[in-house]
Amino acid sequence: MEKLIITAAITGAATVPSLTPYLPVTPKEIAESAIESAKAGAAIVHIHARRPEDGFPSSDPALFEEIVLRIRERSNVIICITTGGSTLMTIEERTAVIPRLRPEMCSFNLGSINFALHKSLSSIETFKYPWEKEYLEKSKDFIFKNTFKDFEYLCNIIKETNTRPELETYDVGHLYNLDHLVSEGLISPPFHLQFVMGVLGAIRGNPEDLTFLLTKAKVLFGKNNFTWSVIGVGASEINLSTMAIHMGGHVRVGLEDNIYLKKGVLAKSNAELVQKIVDLADMLNRDIASPDDARKILRIQKE
Numbered sequence: 001m002e003k004l005i006i007t008a009a010i011t012g013a014a015t016v017p018s019l020t021p022y023l024p025v026t027p028k029e030i031a032e033s034a035i036e037s038a039k040a041g042a043a044i045v046h047i048h049a050r051r052p053e054d055g056f057p058s059s060d061p062a063l064f065e066e067i068v069l070r071i072r073e074r075s076n077v078i079i080c081i082t083t084g085g086s087t088l089m090t091i092e093e094r095t096a097v098i099p100r101l102r103p104e105m106c107s108f109n110l111g112s113i114n115f116a117l118h119k120s121l122s123s124i125e126t127f128k129y130p131w132e133k134e135y136l137e138k139s140k141d142f143i144f145k146n147t148f149k150d151f152e153y154l155c156n157i158i159k160e161t162n163t164r165p166e167l168e169t170y171d172v173g174h175l176y177n178l179d180h181l182v183s184e185g186l187i188s189p190p191f192h193l194q195f196v197m198g199v200l201g202a203i204r205g206n207p208e209d210l211t212f213l214l215t216k217a218k219v220l221f222g223k224n225n226f227t228w229s230v231i232g233v234g235a236s237e238i239n240l241s242t243m244a245i246h247m248g249g250h251v252r253v254g255l256e257d258n259i260y261l262k263k264g265v266l267a268k269s270n271a272e273l274v275q276k277i278v279d280l281a282d283m284l285n286r287d288i289a290s291p292d293d294a295r296k297i298l299r300i301q302k303e
Ligand code: KMH
Pocket: 012, 013, 014, 082, 083, 084, 085, 107, 108, 109, 168, 196, 199, 233, 256, 257
């Protein structure tokens, strides 16, 4: 079986600082956590930025630049920058950093969905920062907008910058959206599909949901035309990861999507979550891909 590519999603925009004291916030913390995750076995780090003073999700290119430079200085890990950003950003804000920093990978969200975070409110007693409560409450009425116009805009950026997309697939219709983009000549295989499962507003993290997405992807694109990885958002993270390790897929973990190492136990770092996947892979006899192995598997050829 192909070596296992582990992606570490370091901080994201859905986890608010009050949920866990271990969330990296400043560019230095985010970069350190990414480097530690790479040492633990991650071949890719998925990067968002936050305002250093209060952890508010940010699209400021200067923050991304500092994070990327710090990582590049000390690690060969593949850097995948978000273009999903956060609930409050426009597509232009979300993508501005890609031509500027020319990362090897960037995320590419394949459809609009409800992206509700308000369930987290019940697990927070005291808010660390004033913005967090309203941010979570407002998500109840939030649509994560990724329209066909947005796809075209992002397709042009990835073409111009030769950036490999992490194709975030939150539901089966998103595979059909991708198929449409192929038929329009906007994007072409081989793809790296990232099945995102467990967001409130999209597909859940049940085993049959994963096999369904995978089966549809094989029917639409042919089994040799894509690699795939899975994100189990929240409680399904480790279970879906185990399935993916066994089935020949790849895995993304990290505090962006799940803050627990196991039931009731907060992960103290992203590296701890990566280590858990490394241990599972060892038990299931799957070797871990280095960043250079991952570049070959994903056919990343950056100048
Ligand atoms: N946190 C994931 C559920 C992006 O950055 O483009 C969504 C995500 C989106 O990673």
